[in-house]
Amino acid sequence: MSKQRILVVGAGHVGLYAALRLTKKIKSHEAEVTVVDPQPHMTYQPFLPEASAGNISPRHSVVPLRRELKKANVLAGEVTRIEHARKVATVQPIVGPAREVPYDHIVVVPGSVSRTLPIPGLREHAVGFKTIGEAIYLRNHVLERLDVAAATTDPDVRRNALTFVFVGGGYAGIEALAEMEDMAHDALRYYPELKHSDMRWVLVEATRRVLPEVDPDMGAYTVQVLLKRNMDIRLDTRLESCVDGLVRLSDGDEFKADTIVWTAGVKPSPMLNQTDLPRDERGRLTCDAQLHIVGPDGAIVEGAWSAGDCSAVPDLTSETPGALCSPSAQHAVRQAARMADNIVATIRGRRGKDYAHKHVGSVASLGLHKGVAQVYGIKLTGILAWLMHRTYHMSRIPSFNRKVRVVVDWTLALFLRREVVSLGGLHRPHDPFTEVTPSIPAEPREELKI
Incomplete structure (x- = not known):
């Protein structure tokens, strides 16, 4: 049998874990693995709130x-394009002309992007919270707003600078809101001009609850914790406009805010629009329980695989007919392992196994020493939930190297105060040089004369 070519599109949770397992399980004479991603790293997204708040280094x-x-x-x-009929993917390198990369097996896991809505002003005045760049920007921006508020004598400028709006009450929105408020609260000790009551932190959620992944009572507990921290929680409320930073809500309220963070869900990567692979009505790649991509009739698309939040994978552990696995990191890393094992089995002429994992629960941080957790039906709050979240x-997070670095960051934070300087x-970075260069x-x- 000729050497198989395995192409992994995307190096997020699924892509990295799948490629790691493939390179460990497959022999060099059986197949070669190629991973394509525009970023030189995989971002461990559950740590974005902690990186943004300065609890760990970005x-x-x-x-x-x-x-x-390495293998x-x-x-x-x-x-930019996948033509599975020819088993060829078109890749646009960082620099230079596009090239075609042939393959025998393709793992299509480009992940997801922020799911935005056509809201006036959103594109111009809001920032997402899905990449490490957005997390670093938000940290610097919030700290800059404190500097602006402390320096101005205009009460309107101060009020706008100290108003922070987060749209979306899922895990990303709640953790980002809680961690950033915690960081700003710590920073205020260096701003004698400002009081904690000067800040306004607003959560806007379109449904009537937060953290839909846990039971309603845990969501209610989370709201109570945030309210005790004097946050403005708007449930069953939608953002209707934010033109020029003027936030207009569906409940009729409106106010100016310099900071608007959009965390209201995700959708499959738009790259999937440039493929000939079957997708469902929400744009996700349709898969069977073995993580093959399948057509509308359930027929397997030979050599095509997917998993994670860009795919629709049946949940075999659910009692609800037609239930799909949730787009969580918990499923993603396990699907990656099962998919890699099934690819190896297919190359060796064996049958793969179905993916089945019962969701064990969820954990969330609500700032330093505060959290909420529901694992195997056991509900925890406060510092125990926060410790479970961190553990x-x-x-x-992949690699021993990163585990050690994260633990060192947390350990140092026990003895040293959090860094609250804006960069x-x-x-x-080019602006200072441009200003002094004539x-x-x-x-x-x-003109060239002929």
Whole structure:
């Protein structure tokens, strides 16, 4: 049998874990693994709130691909098209012309992007919370707003600077809101001009509850914790406009805010629009229980695999007919392992196994020493839930190197105060050089005479 070519599109939770397992299980003469991603790292997204709040270094929440995938080929670029009928993917490298990469098996796991809505002003004035760049930006921006508020004598400027709006009451929104408020509260000790009551933290959630992944009583507990911290919680409320930073809500309220964070869900990567692979009505790749991509009639698309939050995978442990696995990291890492094992089995002429995992529960941080957890039916709150949150995610982040670095960050935080300095200049590093460099008009070129 000729050497098989396995192409992994995307290096998120599923892509990295699948590639790691493939390179460990497969023999070099059986197959070669190529991973394509525009970023040189995998972002461990559950650590974004902690990285943004300064509890851990942002670099420690990402995993370098080339360090971890020593036995795989890592191609820095973006897959712009998949023609599975020809078993060819078009890859646009970071620099240079596009190239075609042939394959025998393809793992299509580009992940998801923020699910936005056509809300006036959202594109211009809001920021997402899905990438390490967004997390770093939000940290610097919030701390800059404290500097603005402390320096101004205009009460309107101060009020706008100290109003922070988070849209979306899922795990990402709740954890980002709680961690950023915690960080800002710590920073106020260095701002004698400001009081905690000057800040306004607003959560806008379109449904009547937060944290839908846990029982309603745990969601209610979370709301009570946030209310005790003087946060403004707006349930059953939608953001209708934020033009020029003027936030208009469906309950009729409106106010100005310099900070608007959008965390209202995700949708499959738009890259999937450029494939000939079957998808469902929500744009997800349709899969069977063995993680093969399948057509509307259930027929397997030979050599095509997927998992994670860009795919619709049946949940065999659910009693609800037609239930699908939730788009969580808990499922993603386990699906990646099962998919990799099934690819190896297929290459060796054996039958794969079905993926079946009963969701064990969820954990969330509500800031330093505060949390909520529901695991195997056991409900925990406060510091015990917070410790469970940290322990679980420390165990899940890939590589011993990153585990050690994260634990060291947490240990140092027990003895040293949190860093609360803004490095906003990181976002526009060329500006200081441009300001001191004279502009020289371009000399007119002589026209070429023929």
